[in-house]
Amino acid sequence: MSTATTLLKGSITRVSQTFISILVAFFMMPFLIHELGDHWYGIWTVVGSLAAAYHLFDMGMASAVTRYVSSAFGKKDNQEANSIINTALVIYVVIALIIILVSIAASYSSRLFFETGSDKDLVQTLVLIIGTSIALEFPFNALAGVANAKLRFHQVALTRIAMTLLGAGLTWWYISQGHGLLALAIITFVTARISNVLYLIICKSAFPGLKFSRKSASWESGRELFQYSAWSFVIAIAYQLRNNVDNFVVAGFLSAASVTHYAVGLRLVDYIAQFLGQATNMFVPIFTGYHAQGNNQELHSKLLFITRINLVLALIAGGGLVIFGQAFISRWMGPDYSDAYWVMVILLVGRMIGFANHPLNSAMYATNKHSIVAKIDIVEVIFNLMLSLILVQYLGLIGVALGTMIPLLLLRLFVLPLFACRAIEMPVKDYYLCMARPLIAICVPLVITFIWVRSSAQVTSYPEIIVSSIVMSFICAAAGMKLAFSPSERTELRKLIPGKKLKYLI
Structure with a gap:
């Protein structure tokens, strides 16, 4: 195999x-x-x-x-x-x-x-x-x-x-x-x-x-492990703080019951992030092989390819949650939890950007330059905590969500690509340009669907939400496969598709 x-x-x-x-x-x-x-x-x-x-x-x-x-x-x-x-x-x-x-x-x-x-x-x-x-x-x-x-x-x-x-x-x-x-x-x-x-x-x-x-x-093996794990430890600290500090801020400034409302929006974002992450976050061993061989050209090519895949998936999944999330929360938890929707939307923006550029994280681990990710994570967590503590006093749950999203958005979208691309000797413009085609291909059908749902469609029941989401996902996926990838990348994707009719779609 x-x-x-x-x-x-x-x-x-x-x-x-x-x-x-x-x-x-x-x-x-x-x-x-x-x-x-x-x-x-x-x-x-x-x-x-x-x-x-x-x-x-x-x-x-x-x-x-x-x-x-x-x-x-x-x-x-x-x-x-x-x-x-x-x-x-x-x-x-x-x-x-x-x-x-x-x-x-x-x-x-x-x-x-x-x-x-x-x-x-x-x-x-x-x-x-x-x-x-x-x-x-x-x-x-x-x-x-x-x-x-x-x-x-x-x-x-x-x-x-x-x-x-x-x-x-x-x-x-x-x-x-x-x-x-x-x-x-x-x-x-x-x-x-x-x-x-x-x-x-x-x-x-x-x-x-x-x-x-x-x-x-052996002591020698232990020394090697600790030398590599030092920056990974910093990243782990940042990850845990980023994922859990919100609950403590909400509980401390609002109430334990408010944690439940915040958790509803956060949980939906976590579900989408976990779902997407399980699909594509397996490439550290592959990138490590290219780095060990000194094959930077293949490393760059595969990195950009996986980034486009991640971005297409993030736009479809994230866009669908924004469009149908309000109806879903109302049907799932009841109208009393409507405040969880905007918590979800705000957190979703940052998490989907983080997922889209996760291949950069994988490349940093593969090339033993993950200290870049660690330093950025430290800055992100500090600003996250500061903003959350300030904004919760004025905007409540929305303030906590904004305090988490803003640093993630700025650092993952602008700072990480700049330093990571320099570390692996890849032009940063290539990284940003690789995202242009997926954005255009996916955002157009997403906007059309959003306008349709908000203006005329009555999507309230589970069957309506599911059917509408599937139709939207199919349209966006077809547009993405046709327009977001180069001919050579579509050839690579075809190799993974078992059926001839499915191959035709891409």
Whole structure:
């Protein structure tokens, strides 16, 4: 099976996994809010944001493990691969122990924010369970590079699909029986352990030479991992702050219930971003190969090609959400959550720009110049927090969303391309010019659809929203395939399409 076909297979299963996750969350979110109430669902969201912060303890190590394990496999050096994996395992066990200690401290500290004893006990238990669950996941990060380097994306995706469905089924049953947040935390813990075991089986199958031995760990491998992971750690910090600081700002200046309203808009943006990311964000190993060969011309060509693909997908998905999002939120959550629409639109602008130029991030990782991304992320997070703290006092939820979007828009659209293109010796004008054709090809049908929906169409029910979205997506995709890509790029796309009728479309 060719690399392109393997990547396509992985892309399809990853997209399917994301689609199923979104579909499950689509039904589960209103169910949980109804069963738990705005207050406790908001508390669960804040606990989840706190738990996500524990991933900062990874210190960028997973990206370093992936890179060096991939390099060892490229050289067919199983001994070096085992050395990297076992060294990372020792590091991750130490990190896991630290997280457990921090979770214990955080669980007791959480009692200070509640008045009644029963609420204090429940939140303390939640923080401890979730923290311990995350700590137990960390040792499995030592295998991060195995599945990716061996292109086992489809197997990992199928495992996640199974765990998503299992978790959703258990959650629906126990929450509907009135068991509350404690049951939700236990279900999260159990499904995570099953997922860890299945991931180990996948990695062992992909790499039969995998051996766990403390003797294989080495200081030299550890030094290499830490040298690479330093800037990845900074990026991870920025990522966690960017994704979670909003919840704390909303909870601190408004209320826990407001977090739920903000989460509705944010969740839809996250769904779209996850869906798109699973489809195309798999190119670090490919770019790394071109860089190792010194083939800058092919690196630049593929980078621009993937950027155009990302931009077409971002415009179709993001445009569809803007056009039909208001009707969807009203039908999904009810008219009381209409304020989530503009939160969604504002956040969507920044996230779609970030997705469109994500290939630049991949190129920076592949060429070991990801310090550029890290420095830009630091600036972005600082301005994000400052603007959110200021604007929330005047504009409420909209102010928090603007505080997140504005730095992301400016830095990803203008600053990152300038420095990244210079780093890989590609003219920045080539980067901007590659986006012109997709913008023209997709924006015209999007604007026409938007005017039609706003002026004359009555799109309110789920069937109407779904059918209209499909028709719009088909028209935009056809226009994009015909007009957004060069003849040589359309030839490459045809190779991935199995049917003759589908080939004709592009």
